[in-house]
Amino acid sequence: MSQRRRKKQKKKTSASVTQTDHFFRRRVAHCIVSLLLVFIVIAALTVIAGPPSGRVIDYNPSIDEWYPSVMEKTKPDVVLLGNSLIGEGVDEQLLARQINQRTVKLWKGGWASAVWYLTFKNVVIPASSPPKTVAIFFRDHFLTDPAYRTQASYMTYIDDLAGPEEPMLERLAYLNGMDKTTYWLNQHWGLFEKRNDIKHDVESTVKSWAGSLYNHQNAQAVDRSIKKLFKVNNMLTHELANAQMKSEMVSNADLYDFNKSLPLSFLPHIVQMARDNDIQIIFIRMQRRRDAEGQSTPDGLDDYMRELKSWFEAQNVAFIDFSNEPRLKPEHYDNGDHLNRSEGRRLFTTLLAKKLQPYLQETAHTDQ
Amino acid sequence: MLFTSYPYIIFLTTLFFLYWLSGKKTLQNIILLVASYIFYGYIHPWFCILIAVSTIVDYICGLSMGRFPQHKKALLVISLISNLGMLGVFKYFNFFAANFQALAVNLGLDLHPITFQVYLPVGISFYTFQTLSYTIDIYKGQLEPRKNFIDFALFVSFFAQLVAGPIERARRFLPQIENPRRWNWDMFVSAWPLLIRGFLKKMVIADNVAVFVDKVYMLYQPSLFLLFAATAAFAVQIYMDFSGYTDIARGSARLLGFDLSENFKSPYLAISPSDFWRRWHISFSSWIRDYLYIPLGGSRTQGTYHFFSIMFVTMGLAGLWHGADWHFIWWGLYHGTLVFIYHRLGKGGHWQPVGKRKTFFAWAVMLTLTLTGWMLFRASSMEWLYRAFFEGPRFDLLHPRGVVGVYILMMTAIYCIPLVVLFLLDRYGHKIPLAHSIFCALAILMIIIFSRDNQQDFIYFQF
Incomplete structure (x- = not known):
């Protein structure tokens, strides 16, 4: 009886072992098949995608004729380079009258140091009558953050201002900021390199589907609607400023380490180009809403600014700092860090003219 | 990290x-x-x-x-x-x-x-x-x-x-x-699908959907339709973000021989508030139940006022746990009120409607209530939400700018396809042995192609 029971027990145990074995084998088989499928699918798509171009970035270099034509038409004495901060905050004509010099603003919302470098190199210097002075307007650490705003939709700015060969741009704005794995994958794997194109194609297709519901709008029309809806003026001031600060923090971990950032940035190259072409360069630090409201600055920024200032002094480069300008008050701001068009713009332009005057007189003397 | x-x-x-x-x-x-x-x-x-x-x-x-x-x-x-x-x-x-x-x-x-x-x-x-x-x-x-x-x-x-x-x-x-x-080979093998799911949910779905959500919730005054579209997208984002984190956590733990608890059980299929909290962030809701709600007497009380005050305190604190801001507290109180109302209507606990039509109706109502709750949760302030609801443009679906809302809904739906496939696989996948393998292969491919270049924090990190 007990023997029979033991036999039964044995049978039961061996049955459960077989079941576990079977289950385990199925799992392993599942794993192997998954790996095989991953390999097959990825290999097939890699073949379809073709070999990688070998370039660090995939941009379409063709300088937008609008910029050189503005330079030719206006033949400015002073060029202001910046982004929406000067777009909103500087009245070009008022400034020209106050400093008595032909002045032109070159800017688009979102321009940062990579685009300033390209504009200086490819538009300002090659102009038939280059300006005597170029002023670059920046916030906080932007001058030494070369990768900031060089990806995704900001690529169009690069497309508009890059020449056919831009090794400095590739190295500073993309290669240095790219982690080694992403760089290696980009260089050696066509499918990985084309991932942004695939994403863009999917988005365009969906945009055209959505547009077809609205009087057959195409993807471009939907794009325009999106841009119009999310333009800066429609956004919440503080949320936008917070998002801005967050994206700045994400873009570079050592952002406030001046000595580490400087050799990896466009700043020394911009200064050198200005020297080589006998153009006076002035760097102007803009006040942010945060400064006007008396909020504290991020940890490390004050040290960074001290080092930047001493570097400018050592290089004999002009630097104007508006960050502690007491006459610019919170009520002079519209949204985010943008000054309002009514009061803030006029006030800032006047303050700017006063601060620029001594430097412009210097160039006038040199000319004589 | x-x-x-x-x-x-x-x-x-x-x-x-x-x-x-x-x-x-x-x-x-x-x-x-x-x-x-x-x-x-x-x-x-x-x-x-x-x-x-x-x-x-x-x-x-x-x-x-x-x-x-x-x-x-x-x-x-x-x-x-x-x-x-x-x-x-x-x-x-x-x-x-x-x-x-x-x-x-x-x-x-x-x-x-x-x-x-x-x-x-x-x-x-x-x-x-x-x-x-x-x-x-x-x-x-x-x-x-x-x-x-x-x-x-x-x-x-x-x-x-x-x-x-x-x-x-x-x-x-x-x-x-x-x-x-x-x-244990079994633990090792079972970790991978969890890891792949987690990365897919976070890097492909949550991070990409977040782009639209952030923009709409940053508008000064969105239309009601746009707010609805962005909230639907946010519902997907927060679920994918958090459950993606849990999947990666569970997968990583399994590689080391540990078995962590499940945190989500298809929360958007809930038919009542109590059901939602049995499916959403389970480890947190059960903690709140065992260490706050029950000790306060929530499971024993019969009095309406007493029960409401217990729900009020419990869910208010649950909201506050999520962040030091009033809108989190309002979100908690909103859910507390929902649980209270359902209980008083006799639809608390494990209530289950009879028949498919009633179940569908209960689900639709609960989903709408959940989405409304997410508006409270995501809005930067109550003032913003008031402005969007009562002062902004109404239902502008037919207006040309409505195309943005439609686009957001379509993109969210596209990014949800893997989620739907995942759900179907969990339910019926055992009948097709190769289905899981195909899904894993496609998921890896999607992670390679659709992940964003900038790393995004997990939403629940801030809590």
Whole structure:
């Protein structure tokens, strides 16, 4: 009886072992098949995608004729380079009258140091009558953050201002900021390199589907609607400023380490180009809403600014700092860090003219 | 350290080999403990001091409760004050200071706000709740105090669930740490689908959908339709973000032989508020139920007023746990009110409507209520929500700008396709043996193509 029971027990145990074995084998088989499928699918798509171009970035270099034509038409004495901060905050004509010099603003919302470098190199210097002075307007650490705003939709700015060969741009704005794995994958794997194109194609297709519901709008029309809806003026001031600060923090971990950032940035190259072409360069630090409201600055920024200032002094480069300008008050701001068009713009332009005057007189003397 | 970063892959791979090659349980636990502190202090090493303090206090309190049972209550109070005190200082100090100052100004007093400039230590709410469960369980006599400090410290700081849960109970997780773990092929093999799902949910779905959500919720005044579209997208984003984190946490833990709890069970299929909380962030809702709702008398009370006040306190605190802001508190209170109303209508607990039509109706109602709740949760302020609801453009679906809302809904739907496939696979996948393999292959491909270049934090990190 007990023997029979033991036999039964044995049978039961061996049955459960077989079941576990079977289950385990199925799992392993599942794993192997998954790996095989991953390999097959990825290999097939890699073949379809073709070999990688070998370039660090995939941009379409063709300088937008609008910029050189503005330079030719206006033949400015002073060029202001910046982004929406000067777009909103500087009245070009008022400034020209106050400093008595032909002045032109070159800017688009979102321009940062990579685009300033390209504009200086490819538009300002090659102009038939280059300006005597170029002023670059920046916030906080932007001058030494070369990768900031060089990806995704900001690529169009690069497309508009890059020449056919831009090794400095590739190295500073993309290669240095790219982690080694992403760089290696980009260089050696066509499918990985084309991932942004695939994403863009999917988005365009969906945009055209959505547009077809609205009087057959195409993807471009939907794009325009999106841009119009999310333009800066429609956004919440503080949320936008917070998002801005967050994206700045994400873009570079050592952002406030001046000595580490400087050799990896466009700043020394911009200064050198200005020297080589006998153009006076002035760097102007803009006040942010945060400064006007008396909020504290991020940890490390004050040290960074001290080092930047001493570097400018050592290089004999002009630097104007508006960050502690007491006459610019919170009520002079519209949204985010943008000054309002009514009061803030006029006030800032006047303050700017006063601060620029001594430097412009210097160039006038040199000319004589 | 972010789960979705390259350093984490290197970290996990190195840890995996070191851990299994070390063989002995004690050595394994020491390796895990050191690794967990490296993981936690990777960006801000001082975070480790806080978790170490919390660990030491609760270890001593737990041990002392066993040795001096007559002082159990005092020791529990010490544990509660130290843990909740740290949480209060680092997470809620500025919130309460600002509100106190606003109140003083309203009363005509001129007070200057005292603010505390400090980063919120990631995951502090999660590990505080986890260690509290340990001391409370010992106090109740449901758990024996642990003598092995390494084991206890690992229970508090185990990297996989440290910063965003699941909040493991000491009764469930400590035995896993204390018992020897032997290499188990089954655990190893079952970890991969979880990891792939997690990365897919976070990197492909949540991160891409977040782009639209952030933009709409940053508008000064969106139309109602746009708000609806963005909220639907946010519902997908927060679920994918959080459940993606849980999947990666569970997958990583399985590679090391641990089994972490499930945190989500298709929450958007809930048919009532109680059902929703049985499916959403389960480890948190069950903690709230066991350590707050039941001790306050929620499961025993018959009185309407008493029951409502218990729900009010419990869910208000649950909302506050998510963040030091009024809109989180309103979100908690909103859910508390829903649970209360459903209970009073006789549709609380495990209520199940009869028939498919009624079930569908109950689901549709609950989904609408959940989405409304997410608006409270995501809005930057109540004032913003009021403006969007009552002052902004109404239902502008037919207006040309409505195309943006339609586009957002379409993109969200496209990104949800893998989610739907995943759901169907979980239900019916066993009938098609190859289905899971095909899904894993496609998921990896999607992760390669659709992940965004900039790493995005997990939403629940901020809590």
